[in-house]
Amino acid sequence: MTDATTSTPSPGMTGSPVVSLVGVSKVFPPTSPGSRPVDALTEIDLTIQPGEFVSLIGPSGCGKSTLLRVIGDLTPVTGGMVMVNGKSASEARRGREYGMVFQAPVLFDWRSVLENVELPLQITGRPARERAGRAREMLDLVELGEFTNHRPWQLSGGMQQRVAIARALALDPDLLLMDEPFGALDEMTRERMNLELLRIWERTGTTVVFVTHSIPEAVFLSTRVVVMSARPGRITEIVDVDLPRRRDVDTRELERYFELVTHVRTALRRGESASTSGTARVRAEGLSG
Amino acid sequence: MTVSAPSGANAADVSAVGTILRGPTIGERIREWSPAVILFFGALASWELVVRVFRIKQFILPSPVAIGVAWWTYLPELASAARYTFIEVIGGLAIGVTAGLLAGALTARYVAVREAALPFAIAANSIPIIAFAPIFNIWFGLDTQFSKMMIAAVLVFFPVMINTVRGLLSAPAPALELMRSFAASERDIFLRVRMPSAVPYIFTALRISATLATIGAIIGEYFGAPKVSLGQYIVTYTSYLNFERSWGAIIFASAIGMGLYVVVVLVERIVAPWAADRSTAPT
Amino acid sequence: MTDDLEAMAPPMPSLAPGASRRRIHPAVGFLSILATILIVWESAKLLGGNHLVIDGILGLPIRIDHRPPFQWKIANDLSLPHLWTVFIAFFELDSVGDPLVVRLLWAALATLRGAVVGFVLGASIGLMLAIVLIQVRILERAMVPLLVASQTVPIVAIAPVIVVGLKAGWFGIAIVAAYLTFFPVTIAAIRGMRSADPRAYELMRSFAASNRDILVQLRIPAAAPFLFTAFKIAATASVVGAIVGELPSGTRDGLGGAILNAMQYYSIQPGRLWATIVVASLLGIGCFVLVVLAERRALGTYRPTDSGAPS
Numbered sequence: 001m002t003d004a005t006t007s008t009p010s011p012g013m014t015g016s017p018v019v020s021l022v023g024v025s026k027v028f029p030p031t032s033p034g035s036r037p038v039d040a041l042t043e044i045d046l047t048i049q050p051g052e053f054v055s056l057i058g059p060s061g062c063g064k065s066t067l068l069r070v071i072g073d074l075t076p077v078t079g080g081m082v083m084v085n086g087k088s089a090s091e092a093r094r095g096r097e098y099g100m101v102f103q104a105p106v107l108f109d110w111r112s113v114l115e116n117v118e119l120p121l122q123i124t125g126r127p128a129r130e131r132a133g134r135a136r137e138m139l140d141l142v143e144l145g146e147f148t149n150h151r152p153w154q155l156s157g158g159m160q161q162r163v164a165i166a167r168a169l170a171l172d173p174d175l176l177l178m179d180e181p182f183g184a185l186d187e188m189t190r191e192r193m194n195l196e197l198l199r200i201w202e203r204t205g206t207t208v209v210f211v212t213h214s215i216p217e218a219v220f221l222s223t224r225v226v227v228m229s230a231r232p233g234r235i236t237e238i239v240d241v242d243l244p245r246r247r248d249v250d251t252r253e254l255e256r257y258f259e260l261v262t263h264v265r266t267a268l269r270r271g272e273s274a275s276t277s278g279t280a281r282v283r284a285e286g287l288s289g
Numbered sequence: 290m291t292v293s294a295p296s297g298a299n300a301a302d303v304s305a306v307g308t309i310l311r312g313p314t315i316g317e318r319i320r321e322w323s324p325a326v327i328l329f330f331g332a333l334a335s336w337e338l339v340v341r342v343f344r345i346k347q348f349i350l351p352s353p354v355a356i357g358v359a360w361w362t363y364l365p366e367l368a369s370a371a372r373y374t375f376i377e378v379i380g381g382l383a384i385g386v387t388a389g390l391l392a393g394a395l396t397a398r399y400v401a402v403r404e405a406a407l408p409f410a411i412a413a414n415s416i417p418i419i420a421f422a423p424i425f426n427i428w429f430g431l432d433t434q435f436s437k438m439m440i441a442a443v444l445v446f447f448p449v450m451i452n453t454v455r456g457l458l459s460a461p462a463p464a465l466e467l468m469r470s471f472a473a474s475e476r477d478i479f480l481r482v483r484m485p486s487a488v489p490y491i492f493t494a495l496r497i498s499a500t501l502a503t504i505g506a507i508i509g510e511y512f513g514a515p516k517v518s519l520g521q522y523i524v525t526y527t528s529y530l531n532f533e534r535s536w537g538a539i540i541f542a543s544a545i546g547m548g549l550y551v552v553v554v555l556v557e558r559i560v561a562p563w564a565a566d567r568s569t570a571p572t
Numbered sequence: 573m574t575d576d577l578e579a580m581a582p583p584m585p586s587l588a589p590g591a592s593r594r595r596i597h598p599a600v601g602f603l604s605i606l607a608t609i610l611i612v613w614e615s616a617k618l619l620g621g622n623h624l625v626i627d628g629i630l631g632l633p634i635r636i637d638h639r640p641p642f643q644w645k646i647a648n649d650l651s652l653p654h655l656w657t658v659f660i661a662f663f664e665l666d667s668v669g670d671p672l673v674v675r676l677l678w679a680a681l682a683t684l685r686g687a688v689v690g691f692v693l694g695a696s697i698g699l700m701l702a703i704v705l706i707q708v709r710i711l712e713r714a715m716v717p718l719l720v721a722s723q724t725v726p727i728v729a730i731a732p733v734i735v736v737g738l739k740a741g742w743f744g745i746a747i748v749a750a751y752l753t754f755f756p757v758t759i760a761a762i763r764g765m766r767s768a769d770p771r772a773y774e775l776m777r778s779f780a781a782s783n784r785d786i787l788v789q790l791r792i793p794a795a796a797p798f799l800f801t802a803f804k805i806a807a808t809a810s811v812v813g814a815i816v817g818e819l820p821s822g823t824r825d826g827l828g829g830a831i832l833n834a835m836q837y838y839s840i841q842p843g844r845l846w847a848t849i850v851v852a853s854l855l856g857i858g859c860f861v862l863v864v865l866a867e868r869r870a871l872g873t874y875r876p877t878d879s880g881a882p883s
Contacts, residue, residue, distance in 0.1 A: 072470055093472050100470040106463045109563040110485045119481070120471045151563065324714035350737070408598035409605040411582070415804070415860030417812040419728075420827070420852040423835045423845060428651055451582045493579040500724050507729040511819045512835070520729075524819075527733050535733050543725045550724045 016086050018175050018207045019048040019071055024080035026066055039232035040066045044080070046226065046235065050174070053201060053208045055218035055225045057264065059272055063233030064211045065179050071209060072100055072177050085174060096124060098175035099168030103183050105160035107152035114139065114148040117167045124171065138166035141200060158182075158189045162196065169204060176201075176208045183213060191249075194220055198247055215268070219260045220247065227264060229271030236271035239264055351533045359533035360540060367522070371541040374519040377434045377506040378545055381441020382498060389446045390491070393453025397483070407454060414447040422509045431513040441505035445498040452494035456487025489564035492557040499549035507542055576723065577760055581804035614655060620644030621652070653842040658850070661843030672844060676830060676851040683826035683855065686742045686817070687810040690749020695806065697750070698757030699799075703787065705758075706765050719759050727752055728809065731817040745817040745826070749810035756809075760802035764795025800867040807859040815852060827852045 024044040027037050040063040048054050056064040069075045070082055073089035084092035092098060099120075107116045117135040126134070139145050142162040152160055161181050168176060182190040194217060201208055212218050218225045225239040241260055243251060251257060333353050339345070340352035351359075360367065396406045422440050429436035460482045468478045510520020519538050526534040557564065617624075620642040627635055646652060662673040705712040731748045738744040768790050776786050818828025827848065834845035 074466055074469060093470065096472055098470075100467070102463055102467065104463055106461075106467045108464070108482070108485065110488070110561065122481070123468075123471050123473045123477050153563070321713070322717065324710060325717035328714040329718055404596050405601035405604045408601040411598075412602050412857050412860070414581075415808045416853040416856040417808070417815050419812055419816060420831060420849045423831060423838075424849070427838065428646055448579060448582075452579050455582055489575075490579070493575045497576055497579050500726060504726040504729050507726060508816055508819070511732065511816070523729075523733060527736050530736075532733070532737060539730055539733065542729060546726050547721070547724045 017047045017083075018050050018052075018085060019046070019209065020081075020083040021046040021067075021071070022081045024067075024070060024077050024082060026063065026070060026075070027078045041070070042232045042234050044233070044235060046238075048207060048209065050207050051205055052224060053198075053210065053222045055210045055212055055222040056228060057212055057215065057218045057225060058228030058233060058236075058268065059230045060213075061231050062228045062271075063231060064228055067228075067233070068177050068179050068209060068211050071175075072098060074100075092175075096120070096171050097173055098177055099171065099173040101161070101164050101168045101176070101178045101181045103180045105152070105157075105164040107160055107163055109152055111152075112148065113144065113150050113152065113155070113163050116152065116163055117170055119167060120170045134170060135166075138170050139163070141169070141203065142166045142196070156189075158185055158193055161185070161193065165197070165200065169200070169206070172204075174207060176206045178208065178210045180211050180213060182217070190214075190217065195248070197221065215261050215264050216252070219243075219257060219264060220252065225260075225264055227267040227271060234271075237267040239267065351536060355533050356536045356540070360537040363534060363537060366517075367537055367541055370517050370519045370522045370538065371545065373434070373515070373517050374437075374506050374510065374542070375545055377437040377509070377518075378441060378502045378549070380434065380438035381502045381505055382445060382549070384438060385442035385445030385502065386449050386495065386498060388442065389449025389494070390453055392446070393450040393457065396450065397454045397457035398479075403454070407451070410447050410451050414451065418444050418447075419505070419508050422505075422512045425509065426513050432515050437506045437509035437514065437518075440509040441502040444501045444505040448497055448501065449491070449494045452490045453487060456490030457483045459490065460486040488561045492553065492561060492564060495553045495557075496550055499553055500546045503542060503546035503549070577756055577798070577801050577805060580756075581801050581808075583801075610655060613652065616644070616647045617652060617654060620647040621654075622649045650839065650842055653846060657843040658846040659843075661841060661847040664841070664844070672847060676827075676848060679825060679827045679830040679848075680851055680855050682742065683745075683811065683814045683828070683852075684859075686745030686826065687749045687807075687814040687859070689743075690746035690751075690814070691753045691806055691810045693746065694750035694753025694810075695757050695803070698754045699761050701754075702758050702761030702765065705762060706791070712762065716759070716762065719755055722755055723759075727755075728813050728816055731813050732819050735817040742826070745814045748813045748817045752809040752813045753806035756802040756805045757799065760798040761795050764798030765791040767798065768794035796871060800863065800871065803863045803867075804860060807863045808856060811852075811856050811859055827855065 021044050024041060025039075026041040027039055030037050044067060056067060058064050066075065070077050071084060071089060073082075073084075073093035082089040085097050087095070107113075108119070111119070114132065114135050117138050118131045121131040121134060136145065136148065139148055142165055144159060144162055144166065147155065147159070152163070155163070164181070182193050185193065198221060210218075210221060219241055222241050225241060227236045227239065228234065229236045239260065243254065243256060243260070337353050340350060340355075345352075392406070392410075396403050396410075419440070421443070425436045425439050425443075429439055460478075464482050464486075465478065468482055473481070507520040507523070510518045511524055514521050516522075516525070519542050522538040523535050523542075526532070526538070617640070618638070619640055621640050621644075623640070624636060624638040640647075649657075662676075663671050665671055666675065701715075705715060727748075731745075734748050734751075735744040738747060740747070772790055773786065776790055781789070814826060815828040815831070818826050819832065830848050831845070831852070834841075834848045838845050
């Protein structure tokens with residue numbers, strides 16, 4: 001974990017990709033007799049290099065959360081290949097090579113904040129003193145160092161998510177998977193959390209795959225934005241975000257920022273109408289910004 | 290990318306945290322309980338008044354004061370009877386709770402067991418198990434404490450088992466998914482997620498077990514027990530129409546049940562404070 | 573405390589996520605355990621019971637002469653009569669010529685009479701009281717803690733005292749059942765009526781709904797799941813209370829009295845007590861199943877979200 005203020009890796013850097021998806025598709029079997037199988041994902045090809053921050057954005061039900069879970073081996077693919085760090089997704093999960101942050105913080109009420117962050121360290125059998133030290137380090141990283149003995153219900157939603165992030169980073173994974181982690185927060189907290197997340201990302205150099213509903217959030221945070229179409233989800237376009245390295249509150253005022261947001265929005269609309277068999281029905285649901 | 294905005298992320302949150310940490314003050318607790326206490330003593334007082342004004346005979350309805358006097362007068366024999374019955378209650382709780390926890394853990398773990406055992410347990414819970422009390426007396430002896438312990442144990446076993454299963458299966462899906470993302474073993478998941486999730490349910494079952502075990506012991510004694518037991522004391526003096534003394538024994542029986550209930554509540558507060566807050570809120 | 577009520581009459585726990593959807597019917601599960609128990613019963617007698625000699629079964633010239641290898645006191649013919657002994661006991665005639673099964677059915681009806689009347693009485697009073705308490709906050713704050721505390725009093729155990737004291741025959745039993753029903757129903761009704769989303773109240777008021785509308789359209793449907801949990805407890809408790817209420821005197825005509833009678837004749841006719849217990853068990857399960865069926869009819873598949881999950 002180095003202070004990488006100047007040596008942030010840029011996308012497209014050579015080296016083996018962290019995530020490699022080739023022809024990935026996912027079909028859910030029918031849930032009850034009589035219902036049809038659900039085509040969640042089709043023909044997904046995506047490569048993610050180390051140090052990138054990649055957002056997945058798309059309309060509700062487009063499969064972006066499913067795609068994240070496919071990478072994390074929390075649901076199996078029905079077609080195509082998933083490689084994480086050069087191994088199968090399953091091996092990567094068993095090797096605990098990624099950390100995941102869900103939409104809800106999923107903290108355990110019966111553990112203190114510190115103990116919650118220690119959870120992955122306990123599972124991997126680290127000795128007690130090392131566990132506590134590492135957990136404190138992570139909590140300091142997310143700036144919750146004074147709250148180690150608090151209980152989860154005593155913290156606000158934003159703070160709980162920060163604990164969840166600290167927990168996801170406890171094993172120093174190469175990859176961080178985040179499923180709309182700030183979706184339940186209000187706009188102002190969300191913008192603060194965006195800045196926090198970028199600061200942490202810069203400190204740790206982890207590769208991030210980030211699912212979101214929010215176009216501004218996707219553009220603000222990422223090096224690349226993957227725009228997905230409505231179900232069955234396929235990649236409509238991958239947008240390179242060429243905003244300056246240093247992102248802060250002023251970045252949201254840049255003209256280039258607005259251009260990128262519009263670009264992404266247009267791509268989204270294209271993805272929707274293409275999948276609704278030609279009808280140019282613009283559904284604005286689920287999209288903000 | 291560097292971030293130049295100051296991360297005062299905690300500033301807005303800290304004030305919110307402060308208010309949640311403070312518990313109820315003494316004044317608030319008194320205000321919360323006083324209407325109930327007033328009502329209770331008011332009811333007692335009216336009862337006393339009615340008995341006196343209408344000169345109701347004790348074998349129809351004894352007055353609270355008369356009951357209190359009888360209780361005090363016969364305290365030694367009541368206390369011995371209470372001690373005798375208390376052992377049955379505790380023993381029954383110990384056996385029933387242990388067996389219920391084990392059965393619950395097995396049932397939750399193996400789907401095949403669950404499909405058969407759970408419907409049976411729920412049905413068995415609706416049987417008047419007390420009807421089996423004479424059988425237990427025959428098997429384990431009319432005059433032993435063990436036979437009544439077994440009745441109490443069986444009464445307690447089913448709710449404990451069912452609620453243990455409920456609790457173990459109540460682990461929320463996101464928590465299980467989280468554990469899978471850490472490639473946790475089944476053992477890890479059981480110890481770190483399922484068991485803690487089950488704790489509130491188990492304590493709830495323990496609370497009702499306190500009452501059930503008391504009921505089991507006393508009714509078991511109604512079917513036959515040594516004279517020095519609360520159940521026989523109640524039955525004997527009821528048949529003499531000496532209700533003051535019966536009620537004296539009933540007060541002890543209630544005290545045992547309520548006392549154990551309070552003990553469970555206190556233990557829960559110490560062992561599992563996160564659960565206690567939610568499950569014992571008045572309304 | 574709804575948590576306590578739910579613990580006493582717990583709903584079938586849902587399967588863990590990811591578990592197979594194929595389930596066997598609960599009745600099959602129940603029967604398989606019951607069958608297992610019966611098999612163990614006779615196996616125990618086969619291994620450790622009394623010397624068994626049977627000369628002719630139902631007229632057929634079959635002879636059985638079995639000496640069990642062990643001698644277990646608990647498996648002898650007095651503690652654990654053969655299953656067929658229990659079965660035959662149902663058809664034994666008394667001095668008047670009535671078979672036991674008929675007498676037991678009458679006894680069950682007598683018990684049921686007290687239990688049902690009491691249940692209806694207690695549930696009605698409980699509901700009405702709950703509606704009143706909802707409106708009068710100060711009374712609610714006074715009474716609810718007392719109601720909750722009374723659940724820890726072993727009221728069932730006191731049933732005989734109350735029945736003797738009231739000297740009202742089977743109606744005394746109904747009073748006991750009413751008492752046992754009233755407490756959980758009131759608590760469940762209050763909790764249930766208060767469980768509706770506050771925003772639903774705002775919605776009703778935005779339609780200028782009257783208090784009566786709010787009660788009927790919002791509070792009572794919200795209370796329904798809680799009420800059925802309480803009804804399940806109350807149904808079982810009423811039957812138990814009705815049986816226990818007859819105990820010391822045993823001169824009543826319900827199942828409590830029948831059990832006491834069967835106890836007296838146990839050494840001669842062990843099957844009779846077991847037969848009585850079987851009938852009592854069926855009564856208890858029957859009442860429970862009735863409430864469950866009524867619940868399914870009234871609620872369909874509606875279940876309020878299980879509030880037990882942490883955080």
